[in-house]
């Protein structure tokens with residue numbers, strides 16, 4: 689590990705000022721990715737700005753028809769939250785599928801989406817649920833937030849403070865885990881709900897399908913599946929449908945064709961789960 693200066697500011701203003709004035713400062717959340725990166729000497733920030741003492745960043749609330757979750761809310765807190773379970777049970781279930789208990793007790797929503805690992809689970813929920821990422825200076829639609837592998841729309845000195853998930857409709861998430869890391873080999877979040885003004889759709893129901901773990905560019909909306917499900921919301925509507933294999937990740941864990949197959953299978957399972965839940 690290279691030497692760095694550790695800060696624990698009490699206010700958001702102080703935290704942003706540190707990030708803006710120090711040469712290579714980085715926010716620190718639960719350290720689940722960042723500390724490992726430092727230990728391996730893959731990053732050499734001059735300063736770490738710990739967000740742990742900032743007020744309200746772990747709060748979970750319901751405001752104006754949205755479920756609002758603080759960036760420092762840990763996965764275990766999202767999983768256990770009665771409010772999340774009541775408002776968006778699929779999101780609570782997704783949080784419970786992340787890593788192992790140690791990871792869930794330290795890892796945070798803000799750290800997960802700021803890191804934008806192509807196999808992380810929350811990005812799929814954010815895209816499918818049309819979430820809004822609220823930072824210290826602006827609001828960013830999830831569709832504009834995830835810009836590529838480990839890339840987001842965040843400025844280097846910008847802090848995610850909370851994420852707002854619109855309520856209404858229903859969702860389901862299915863994930864095929866890498867048995868070692870428990871990251872998604874393919875994870876599919878499906879949401880279906882009311883027609884919203886301005887949304888392109890082909891049927892009476894509106895469907896969003898987001899895939900993580902599989903795409904070479906990270907999380908993505910799977911439009912062909914959305915069109916198929918808008919026509920007939922049942923697993924059979926997806927029979928034989930897979931995303932393009934040559935756009936999927938190829939690595940030691942699996943080929944592109946395998947991941948495309950998994951994405952199709954997880955999508956059908958998520959639809960089946962939604963149909964049972966809605967029955």
Ligand SMILES: Cc1cc2nc3c(=O)[nH]c(=O)nc-3n(C[C@H](O)[C@H](O)[C@H](O)COP(=O)(O)OP(=O)(O)OC[C@H]3O[C@@H](n4cnc5c(N)ncnc54)[C@H](O)[C@@H]3O)c2cc1C
Nearest residue numbers: 717718719720721722787795796798799802808809848870
């Ligand atoms: C063994 C293991 C298994 C895992 N399995 C899974 C899994 O199955 N599914 C899954 O989705 N994830 C998984 N993860 C990832 C984990 O859940 C964390 O979400 C992720 O590591 C980020 O950790 P963190 O929240 O502690 O953020 P940190 O490690 O502290 O930070 C990560 C990055 O985000 C930046 N950052 C943090 N917070 C903010 C903020 N509020 N605003 C702006 N930038 C910020 C940091 O500067 C850093 O660049 C796993 C991790 C481990 C170690």
